[in-house]
Amino acid sequence: MAAIAELRDLLGSDRVLDDPLERRLYSKDASLMRGDPVCVVFPGDAEQVSAIVRIAARHGLPVIPRGAGTGLTAGASPMTGGIVMSMTGMNTIEIDPDNQAAWVGPGVINLDLSKQARPYGLHFAPDPSSQSACTIGGNLANNSGGPHCLAEGSTTSHVLGLEFVTADGQIHEVGGLAPDQPGLDLRALLVGSEGTLGIATRILVRLLPIADDVRTLLLDFPSVEDAARTVSDVIAAGMVPAALEMMDQRMVMAVENWLGAGLPTDAAAVLLAEVVGSTATVESEASIIAEIGRSNHARNVVIAVESEDRELLWKGRKSAFGAIAQLAPDYYLHDTVVPRTRLVETMAGVYEIADRHDLTMLNVFHAGDGNLHPLIAFDSSDEDVARRVKLAGEEIVDLCLSVGGALSGEHGVGVEKRDLMPSSFSALDLDAQARIKDVFDPDHLLNPAKVLPQGSRCFDFGGVRREVPEGAWV
Numbered sequence: 063m064a065a066i067a068e069l070r071d072l073l074g075s076d077r078v079l080d081d082p083l084e085r086r087l088y089s090k091d092a093s094l095m096r097g098d099p100v101c102v103v104f105p106g107d108a109e110q111v112s113a114i115v116r117i118a119a120r121h122g123l124p125v126i127p128r129g130a131g132t133g134l135t136a137g138a139s140p141m142t143g144g145i146v147m148s149m150t151g152m153n154t155i156e157i158d159p160d161n162q163a164a165w166v167g168p169g170v171i172n173l174d175l176s177k178q179a180r181p182y183g184l185h186f187a188p189d190p191s192s193q194s195a196c197t198i199g200g201n202l203a204n205n206s207g208g209p210h211c212l213a214e215g216s217t218t219s220h221v222l223g224l225e226f227v228t229a230d231g232q233i234h235e236v237g238g239l240a241p242d243q244p245g246l247d248l249r250a251l252l253v254g255s256e257g258t259l260g261i262a263t264r265i266l267v268r269l270l271p272i273a274d275d276v277r278t279l280l281l282d283f284p285s286v287e288d289a290a291r292t293v294s295d296v297i298a299a300g301m302v303p304a305a306l307e308m309m310d311q312r313m314v315m316a317v318e319n320w321l322g323a324g325l326p327t328d329a330a331a332v333l334l335a336e337v338v339g340s341t342a343t344v345e346s347e348a349s350i351i352a353e354i355g356r357s358n359h360a361r362n363v364v365i366a367v368e369s370e371d372r373e374l375l376w377k378g379r380k381s382a383f384g385a386i387a388q389l390a391p392d393y394y395l396h397d398t399v400v401p402r403t404r405l406v407e408t409m410a411g412v413y414e415i416a417d418r419h420d421l422t423m424l425n426v427f428h429a430g431d432g433n434l435h436p437l438i439a440f441d442s443s444d445e446d447v448a449r450r451v452k453l454a455g456e457e458i459v460d461l462c463l464s465v466g467g468a469l470s471g472e473h474g475v476g477v478e479k480r481d482l483m484p485s486s487f488s489a490l491d492l493d494a495q496a497r498i499k500d501v502f503d504p505d506h507l508l509n510p511a512k513v514l515p516q517g518s519r520c521f522d523f524g525g526v527r528r529e530v531p532e533g534a535w536v
């Protein structure tokens with residue numbers, strides 16, 4: 063293919079992969095949808111990204127930016143074919159301690175950034191549970207959250223600026239260190255745009271000081287309702303802990319079988335709460351949370367002070383999805399968000415849906431944000447089970463929307479939630495978003511067929527339309 067020959071001239075043969083096995087390896091992210099790329103390329107800098115985009119445009123090939131492929135909505139899956147652009151080779155980190163900031167390559171692994179910032183007493187606050195693998199470029203594109211985003215905000219609060227390449231190959235820079243940049247906030251537009259408007263090639267991130275002191279609390283409850291009520295009561299008491307996470311009994315058992323993190327397997331639900339600040343503040347806040355927990359029937363409250371004890375508790379939480387491999391070969395992880403005051407009834411509804419469809423469901427989620435992650439463990443080779451999993455997923459989304467929730471809390475829309483967008487946005491809202499896409503990428507070459515459903519433009523303007531083929535779901 064002529065495009066591949068041109069790409070090899072540009073990057074060298076070792077940075078353009080097109081044999082069937084390699085294409086298969088990059089054919090999907092961590093979701094359940096698979097595409098088929100023409101090839102996979104590994105640029106080293108913004109100029110190469112620009113040149114690749116220009117070659118792709120000449121040959122009418124889509125470009126799908128990819129970080130670590132841990133996304134859960136098929137955002138990095140090449141559903142319309144085209145060139146998968148892996149950003150993992152662009153992974154430099156330049157810490158600017160005086161400005162408490164860093165310029166990083168999009169392929170930097172999230173946890174590596176905090177490790178490198180630690181000697182300066184700084185860290186990168188967004189900490190998705192996938193942080194040992196996912197990249198800052200993927201975090202930016204999905205506006206990712208994490209357990210510690212409850213108090214500090216998701217990725218958009220920590221991106222000060224970025225350099226990016228548009229579909230015509232131009233390199234732009236928006237935002238910067240100076241506060242209150244004039245003009246439209248294009249930085250904010252790019253964050254969360256899921257690779258559909260531009261490809262991030264350098265990212266200026268905010269780093270925050272590491273807290274003086276920390277307490278991590280483990281509270282265990284005889285019912286999910288008691289745990290959920292504790293979450294609402296903590297927030298209603300005017301506190302915003304650094305993190306407030308919930309795991310149900312099935313999830314705790316899976317984690318304990320795998321890791322032995324010391325979580326109580328006989329509890330119906332556990333809450334993991336973290337408070338940060340001065341020693342006086344964390345001690346007072348930890349005792350208030352413990353008290354609220356006890357008033358909601360918490361059986362035990364453990365307050366971990368030493369870093370090894372705290373890390374073990376977090377290891378249990380952050381390894382939860384990995385633990386599922388013991389139960390079933392596949393899982394479908396949902397991501398919706400509901401008002402915290404509706405947590406108790408929503409959780410009851412979610413369990414009812416799983417029971418009705420006779421499915422194994424486990425829950426681990428960012429309870430403080432009302433961000434649910436119902437996880438269905440299953441075997442995708444059983445077509446009937448796969449059908450029921452999909453159906454249950456749609457019902458969960460409907461339930462969450464019916465109590466005033468939103469389609470996605472943090473995983474983004476990708477292909478998975480794309481056709482559900484009209485349930486959250488009016489035709490005019492979708493049209494406005496589609497117009498923005500057309501300004502940045504009139505030929506729909508950058509990550510096409512993602513986020514916006516077909517027909518989002520109110521008036522057909524005759525531009526290029528690409529569609530996800532039938533049968534892409536496993």
Ligand SMILES: Cc1cc2nc3c(=O)[nH]c(=O)nc-3n(C[C@H](O)[C@H](O)[C@H](O)COP(=O)(O)OP(=O)(O)OC[C@H]3O[C@@H](n4cnc5c(N)ncnc54)[C@H](O)[C@@H]3O)c2cc1C
Pocket residue numbers: 091092126127128129130131132133134136137138149168189190191192195196197198199200201202203204205206207208209256257258260261262263383384472473509
């Ligand atoms: C076990 C597990 C736990 C998870 N926990 C969380 C969690 O706690 N919170 C959370 O928010 N998410 C979580 N996720 C989802 C996922 O890890 C995040 O969405 C993450 O930010 C994706 O990063 P990535 O590097 O893997 O991106 P990818 O999956 O490779 O790509 C994600 C999207 O970003 C785009 N993209 C990638 N790089 C660029 C770039 N340079 N420029 C433009 N677009 C780009 C892709 O096209 C795609 O649309 C979890 C996933 C797993 C598997």
